[in-house]
Amino acid sequence: MPHATASDIIVRPLPSRPGSKYTIGAELLNANLESLTPHDEATIKHALYTHQVILFKNQSALTPSAQYAVTRLFDPAATSYGHGKTLDAKRSVLHPDLKTIPHQPQVQVIGNGFVEEFEGLKDINLKHPHHRTFHRDVLSDELDRDNTRFYRWHIDAALYDLEPPMATSLLAVEVPKTECQTLRYDDGTGDEMRVPRGSTVFVSGETMYDVLSEEDKKFARETKVQYAPHPYIWMSGARSRSTGLGMVCEGLELDAAQLPPVEEDKIKILPMCWKNPVTGKLALQIHPSAVQKLVLKDGTVVDDLEEVRKIVYRLQRPGIAPELVFPIDWDEGDFAIFNNRGVLHSVTGSFLPEEVRIFRQCNMAASQPVEGPEECA
């Protein structure tokens, strides 16, 4: 008889970078993701909500359907992709970044370069998102190879009609390994950090909340965020701050007449703080570029976009300090799952057209709304 615990999953917190203060990230060893026991599933769920980002090595053989099944562990009632069909909208800022796998539509292909055939997709041109297409002020061509930015800090969520996914998974299928880059904030602080080229970076929303003053914590617990309808089309003419943490105010957002029809009951008004379903801890979870209005405790609506963005930026910026950022140094076969309701994440880096990179991403619009603090009920 094999020992009952012989295949138990081991949870090992990832070592942090020198000088860093983040407490996210764990590697899970001994997992057979194609055949999980109920005990394994419980271990994985607990690890995700404790460590926010969990990593399984050597998962190149994981099929798209198995990826879908594992990602659904966190929300078994969820079935459709997190952005629904909104990616089809050509004007959406997400449109160029994601290609849907025909036989598993909850799984998208992202990456860089020309790929002849992958999972039923033929002759696809993948483009790694480059800050040049989204930031207002960009790095010069001569700085571009050795330096990078946070492309766009975000939560994976449609933020209109659909509920934010519980978790997102990423499988690194093909990874060109090159030198590290210097990630520059370029916001006058002098902040910068070294990141592996193409690293996905994460910050904990719980830490982002914890580092606030008591007064700001109270404000965050009591305030709701109203997101723009069709946010990724709405923001398509606007440009981001150099930190990737929200937009610059230049009046370039599309107005209602330029958007698809808006159904008022599909507009999302979400708590500013989201509750961890396992630990009960609060995370400051705001999608900074999609924010349109704030609803205060007394019902007052702050609808001056410049003021709204100023408030949100002041609350979020401390939480993306270099020592709080966790960059994944991707290896081929790495399979990561992150708590989409407890972290913000961003793409970084830039690749040459011949540097082919392939990832599979999966998430589902959640079956349940976000849970906020009692003050925000």
Ligand SMILES: [Fe+2]
């Ligand atoms: Fe994302």
